[in-house]
Each structure stands twice: as C-alpha cells, then as structure tokens.
Amino acid sequence: MARIQTENGFRNVQTDDYKGRKVEVVTGWDSNSDKYPVHVYIDGEKVVGKFIADRMEEAFDYGFVIAAQEIDQL
Incomplete structure (x- = not known):
C-alpha cells in the first residue's frame, strides 16, 4: 500500500488501493476524548x-489494517 494524504487540518484523510478496492481513512483530534x-x-x-x-x-x-482485514474476509 502506498498511502496518499489528500486532506490536512481539522479533517485528515489518507487514501490507498488494496486488492483493487479504494480505501480511505479519516481522522482528526477529538478534544472531548x-x-x-x-x-x-x-x-x-x-x-x-x-x-x-x-x-x-x-x-x-x-x-488501513482494519480495511485490509475487511477486504480479506470477502
């Protein structure tokens, strides 16, 4: 997997392809937790x-580990 950062700031996003499927992971700091x-x-x-x-x-x-496990289960 070769991740690409597509958004920075409040919403941070990285994308990649895994076994022909598009994977997107989104995160951002939550001040409450x-x-x-x-x-x-x-x-x-x-x-x-x-x-x-x-x-x-x-x-x-x-x-990305979660995504790979989900895709591998299919």
Missing part, C-alpha cells in the same frame, strides 16, 4: 465500528 477517532471507508462505504487511537499516525495505521 483527547483521542483520534478512526473512520474507514472501502469503495465509499463506511466500515461499521467505533475505532480510536492515541496519535494521528497510529489512527492511519490502524485504519
């Missing part, structure tokens, strides 16, 4: 679940 919520999309459809990380890079790593 002091964490980074992780939102994962595969071909535009959100992966169901609540995922959080302590750091932004960890959020992206976690999100």
Whole structure:
C-alpha cells in the first residue's frame, strides 16, 4: 500500500488501493476524548465500528489494517 494524504487540518484523510478496492481513512483530534477517532471507508462505504487511537499516525495505521482485514474476509 502506498498511502496518499489528500486532506490536512481539522479533517485528515489518507487514501490507498488494496486488492483493487479504494480505501480511505479519516481522522482528526477529538478534544472531548483527547483521542483520534478512526473512520474507514472501502469503495465509499463506511466500515461499521467505533475505532480510536492515541496519535494521528497510529489512527492511519490502524485504519488501513482494519480495511485490509475487511477486504480479506470477502
């Protein structure tokens, strides 16, 4: 996977392709929890679940692992 950062700032987004599927991971710092919520999309459809990380890079790593596991299960 060769991730590309497509948005920076309040909303941070990285995209990549995995086994021909478009993966998008979205995160941003949440001041209420002091964490980074992780939102994962595969071909535009959100992966169901609540995922959080302590750091932004960890959020992206976690999100792409989640996407790979979801795709591999199909």
